[in-house]
Amino acid sequence: MRDKVIAGIDIGGTNTVFGFVAEDGEILAKSRIDTICHGTFDEYVAALCEAVDALKRLACPDCELVAVGAGAPCANSETGMIESAAQFPWKTNLPLRDMLTAHFGVPVAVANDANAATVGEMVYGSAKGLDNFIILTLGTSVGSGIVADGRLIGGHRSMAGELGHTIIRPGGRPCCCGRRGCLETYCSATGVVRTALEFLSERSDDSMLRRHDADALTSKDVYDAAMAGDALAKEVFDFTGRVLGEACADFVASTAPQSIIFFGGLSKAGDLLMKPLQEEFERNLLFVYAGHVDLRLSSLPESDAALLGAAAVANQIL
């Protein structure tokens, strides 16, 4: 019997990564092309289809392609179009799904990239088998996806799941969204740097971080210092974890998740972040939820999560 595979396509502003995913989530082969050097959108899609076909001929010629899934910024899963992504040089309302269907002749699903990542976690990752969970992506910013009763919550205009922009410290740090005190300004990689700089300016105790140029300080520098035993750097993660734990306790009240799953660079800080997070989460959780919600890390490798997410969206329509 021929192996059934799904083609997953992750369309980013710079690169498009694509590959073939087996039923168990194994990526059999993957490759990439540039996204924006192809002139028109039609020319881009033609180049993409050709590259996908070439990879299949090379890496899994005997597999049966059963579906194609694509994730892209501002992609609408109902219309199958990329509506208005600022990352791309093309006009709006690009009919991605129709064009991929015309070429591949199999079912095609399209979703925005954040939603695709959440579905990826549900189909192939830490949320497998869960009907109620929240995923928080802790990177440069804070992204989120909410699944309730087995369905990804889209909401009006598919805009649900902006937990990174919930105000958790009224009057707090200025956020890129124009408001103050958003979760993202505290619990992202950039939030960690802001906390470190605040601590360094408010306090006089010695820290390895004082040897860094303040303008060039990164969350990795703070992590490395904390792992080397630097007290101030450890307190930065402790503060970050506590703020996040408190916020997560509140998020539980909206959709009653069974799990909150953390993904992204900052979640790799391990116990430095997770221990204070867990403590503060439990301390602030409404009693009716106590003992019924766990905090866990994503099991998907960061480099493959978007590709798996795209494939997972297609998996769901089969």
Ligand SMILES: [Zn+2]
């Ligand atoms: Zn904000």
